[in-house]
Amino acid sequence: MLPPILQNLRIPVVASPMFIVSTPDLVIAQCKAGIVGSFPALNAREKDGEEIQLEAWLTRITEELDRHNQxxxxRPAAPFAVNQIVHRSNARxxxxxxxxxxxxxxxxxxxxxxxxxxxxxxxxCGGIALHDIINNKFARKAIEKGADGLIAVAAGAGGHAGPQSPFALVQEIREWFDGPLLLSGAIATGRAVLAAKAMGADLAYxxxxxxxxxxxxAPSDYKRMICDSGAMDIVTSSLFTGVSGNYLAPSIRNAGLDPDDLEHADASSMNFSEGSSKPKAWSQIWGSGQGIGxxxxxxxxxxxxxRLAREYAEAKEELARF
Structure with missing residues (x-):
């Protein structure tokens, strides 16, 4: 059973936190529309001597959602989430x-x-903790260390995606874990949200x-590239952060690289000391999942x-007729 905070969403969806892309404007809009909005804490950056942006962002999000609820x-807003990168290089x-x-x-x-x-x-502080994982081994470790729920990042997800089929990953986790389970990986329609639930997940990510x-x-060119691309335009590579991730091939070409002939990098190169593990030289190489078709x-x-809510309702009605 889901904890109360994850119940009563408009549709069973949590918006994932995306580097640079997820900021208060997007989070507030997502929550007001009835799904969990989220952002990485490291997105809130400030220069020395400036107001701590994470403080300002949390204050704004909380106050705007409170006003909406009043x-x-x-039609109250859904709750929000903050993503913490707990890698040892995160000095913040x-x-x-x-x-x-x-x-x-x-x-x-x-x-x-x-x-x-x-x-x-x-x-x-009365919250819940969800940990993202790419295999069953990491899932067990997360629960052993006190996480309340899991985010299964399967093949096809954007960013640091796992290599496993969502069918296999959810199946293995559900053999021993009956707590909150979210599924990530090429979910872009209401029909896919329903499919995630049919597989055994509680929520789509x-x-x-x-x-x-x-x-x-996000830069306007990034948004347009998402609209103009499909699954065949997604390239999996460890070069840019040291960990396997999914990226838009056109953005790789624009950087002067061949997406079909990329070198590999070691996980030891991952460093979040400046907010992102991606070197500035590759700031215009953009991540994406395979569902963007x-x-x-x-x-x-x-x-x-x-649109997601309408598609989700239509898919449920269609399946009920079988």
Whole structure:
């Protein structure tokens, strides 16, 4: 059974936190439209001497969602989530944990390492902790270290995607775990959301379609490339961060590289000391999942979620007729 905070969403969807792309404008729009919005804590960056942006972002998100709820008691906003990169190179981690704890962030998403102290901080302020994993071994470790739920990042997902089929990954996890399970990997339609639930997941974890939204903090060329591309345009490579990830081939070509002939990099090169593991030289190489063939126009986030909800309802009705 899902914890109360993940119940009563408009549709069973959590928007995944995306580097650069996910900022308060997008998170607030997603939550108001009825799905969990999220952002990486490392997206909130400031120069020395400036106001701590994570503080400002959390204050703004909380206040705007509170105002929405007061004005719309029959249609309250969904909760929001903050993603913590717990990799050892993240020098901001302790500071960001303290800020999120103080602001009582309701949903914590952890990546690149399971850390009991992060889970404990989430629980201490009344939140829940979800950890993203790419295989069953990491899933067991995450639960052993205190995570409340899992995000299964399967083949076809954007960013640091796993290599396993969603069928295999969900099946193995559900043999021993009956808690909250989210599935990521090429989910871009309401029909795919329903398929994720049919496989055994509780919620779909969707990222790439939200790059092509008006509120997304992404370059216009990035948004247009999402709309113009499909599954065949996605390349898997470890070169850019040291860990296997999925990227748009046209952006790789624009950087002067051959997407069919990329070198490999070692995970030891991963470094989040400046907010991202991707070297600045490759800042214009853009991540994406394989589901973007369903994304053909840039829309407001609320309209994209409305479309997902309509497709989800239609798919349920269609299956009920069989």
């Amino acid at each position: 004005a719309n008691p029959d 981690l302790e500071r960001d944990i303290e800020i999120c704890h103080r602001h009582k962030v309701p949903i914590w998403i952890t990546s690149l390492g399971a850390r009991p102290e992060v889970n404990a901080a989430a629980h201490d 969707i990222g790439s379609p939200f790059i092509a939204t008006e509120e997304a903090s 369903a994304v053909r126009e840039i829309l407001p986030a609320a309209e994209r979620i409305e």
